[in-house]
Amino acid sequence: MYPRLILLKCATLLLLIFCRMALSQNVIETLPGYPGKLPFRLETGYIGIGESEEVQLFYYFIESERNPKDDPLMIWLTGGPACSGLSGLIYEMGPFTIDYSNSSGSLPALVYNPYSWTKVANIIYTDQPAGTGYSYAKSWEAYNTNDTLFAAHTYEFLRKWLIYHPKYLDNPLYIGGDSYTGIVVPLVVNKIYNAIEAGSHPPLNMKGYVLGNPLTNKYWDVNERIPYAHRMGLLSDNLFKSVKESCKGNYVHADPNNVLCQRNLERVAECLDKIRTSSILEPWCSLISKKQDLLSWDSSFEEETKNLLRLMNPFKRSWCRPDNYVYLYIWANDIFVQKALHVSEGTIKEWVRCNMSMHYNFEKRHGCYVFNVQSTVEYHRNFTHKHCRALIYSGDHDMVVPHTSTEKWIDSLNLTVQSDWKPWFVESQVAGYTEQYSHNDYQLTYATVKGAGHTGPEYNPMQCFAMVDRWFSELPL
Incomplete structure (x- = not known):
């Protein structure tokens, strides 16, 4: 010993x-x-x-x-x-x-x-x-x-x-x-x-x-969004019953040739397009006109680009949660903050809250991240x-x-x-x-x-x- x-x-x-x-x-x-x-x-x-x-x-x-x-x-x-x-x-x-x-x-x-x-x-x-x-x-x-x-x-x-x-x-x-x-x-x-x-x-x-x-x-987790939306009163009983039956409960990998299923998914998307997925009670405030993809992981990230965030003016419209994130962009990119934190100079171009180049469809590679x-x-x-x-x-x-x-x-x-x-x-x-x-x-x-x-x-x-x-x-x- x-x-x-x-x-x-x-x-x-x-x-x-x-x-x-x-x-x-x-x-x-x-x-x-x-x-x-x-x-x-x-x-x-x-x-x-x-x-x-x-x-x-x-x-x-x-x-x-x-x-x-x-x-x-x-x-x-x-x-x-x-x-x-x-x-x-x-x-x-x-x-x-x-x-x-x-x-x-x-x-x-x-x-x-x-x-x-x-x-x-x-x-x-x-x-x-x-x-x-x-x-x-x-x-x-x-x-x-x-x-x-x-x-x-x-x-x-x-x-x-x-x-x-x-x-x-x-x-x-x-x-x-x-x-x-x-x-x-x-x-x-x-x-x-x-x-x-x-x-x-x-x-x-x-x-x-x-x-x-x-x-x-x-x-499972992404597919569950539609049953959850129904449970929370965002979809009617009739619409949920129709989409569930026509898509056989498979919304993420729905058959593209199933006309009734695709039509019902479009109706669901219309009901949920302006619902903030990360908090269904808070206001939707995206500056991007592109529709949400409810059945994609990317739709869960309402992280605007840094330039769009900085265009947001919380004093000119009602508050939205991304307004909070503007402050952290300013603070974390300040040269004196980075010196105080002892960030190695010249190692990053700009601090961002979330690196969007790593967010993509789970079945594909994007940027430098593979969802395996x-x-x-x-x-x-x-x-x-x-x-x-x-x-x-x-x-x-x-x-x-x-x-x-x-x-x-x-x-x-x-x-x-x-x-x-x-x-x-x-x-x-x-x-x-x-x-x-x-x-x-x-x-x-x-x-x-x-x-x-x-x-x-x-x-x-x-x-x-x-x-x-x-x-x-x-x-x-």
């Missing part, structure tokens, strides 16, 4: 020396737009991925504001693919956000977020894959990626990050993400469990995963045989990944129901509904967030903070 212990320590030391050469880190104490010193610990940096480190992944690490030594460590993957981790940090669950009431066309003001998940967890936000946010590659070939490579890079990133930050190795580890990363997160989780079983070093203290409105099956994983349901099924905790939550007004589709694949796992469907509360108000499942050492908590859209914490921050705080503490919602 003694020689083995020495070898393990030597291996760890060598890995640490290697990672010191591969990783840059900077502690940020002040940020442009934020008054005074930051009341939390923020670290940014790059980690080189691959044998020659051609991929350079940028990250933001925020230490837990409660008890960083014992609180969970979570890496958060923002959806897209190719939406910046800064978007999740600013608009969803990070410790600072835009102070809209005190911001103008110049450098936006920042304000502390009282519902930040970093109050109860250490969180790493990443810009992934290369070409996302501030992350970059040293060659054009290194920008080529796919679902499985995205997951492999995430695992390599996490392993290197923990070798360089060994004090977090004992913290309970969770993998989190939303939207498209419902495909990627289970691949990462699977890699970690396989590595643990293979005795890889350093051992990761893996505890589970968190997913919000997760894309899980690229056919169709479904991750079987990964979730495999996790039911692990010692694992899972939190799956869905904003119930999201038509991008409807909660009804998520509930169907969870039901397909054939888990034991530990706690039947019931409301959960925040400040004596119904915040959503929840159900708990188990199988041996596997526990899954499912929750809807009442009134929330595609990215729950962006719409209902107080409720989502209460949800994750209770779940990390292993308390009932």
Whole structure:
């Protein structure tokens, strides 16, 4: 045992020396737009991925504001693919956000977020894959990626990050993400469990995963949009019955020669064309006259080009959510902001919230991203045989990944129901509904967030903070 212990320590030391050469880190104490010193610990940096480190992944690490030594460590993957981790940090669950009431066309003001998940967890936000946010590659070939490579890079990133930050190795580890990363997160989780079983070093203290409105099956989730629209009163009973019968329930791959089915789909499209899929109650505000493709993943991303966003003037018309995103474009592209964050000069042309060149039909390649994983349901099924905790939550007004589709694949796992469907509360108000499942050492908590859209914490921050705080503490919602 003694020689083995020495070898393990030597291996760890060598890995640490290697990672010191591969990783840059900077502690940020002040940020442009934020008054005074930051009341939390923020670290940014790059980690080189691959044998020659051609991929350079940028990250933001925020230490837990409660008890960083014992609180969970979570890496958060923002959806897209190719939406910046800064978007999740600013608009969803990070410790600072835009102070809209005190911001103008110049450098936006920042304000502390009282519902930040970093109050109860250490969180790493990443810009992934290369070409996302501030992350970059040293060659054009290194920008080529796919679902499985995205997951492999995430695992390599996490392993290197923990070798360089060994004090977090004992913290309970969770993998989190939303939207498209419902495909990627289970691949990462699977890699970690396989590595643990293979005795890889350093051992990761893996505890589970968190997913919000997760894309899980690229056919089921998109196909479910039409039944969901009917359930929410956006389609009449007669129209839904007709389209369901004529298309035989297959809307994504409908027969182009089935005249009645195609006619009914056109009627459905007419009813839903100006409905904002990511939040069906909010106003549709696209400046592009092109119609939505309801049955394409691209239709879920209402990310205008940066130039169109900047033409939007919230003072000349009613508010729309993309108005919020204008501020982040201005802030993240400011030269003093990039210097404060220690972004390597000359590595990107311009920061964008989501790299649209990586969004396309799942069956085709576009730009440098290949969508090569169709479904991750079987990964979730495999996790039911692990010692694992899972939190799956869905904003119930999201038509991008409807909660009804998520509930169907969870039901397909054939888990034991530990706690039947019931409301959960925040400040004596119904915040959503929840159900708990188990199988041996596997526990899954499912929750809807009442009134929330595609990215729950962006719409209902107080409720989502209460949800994750209770779940990390292993308390009932």
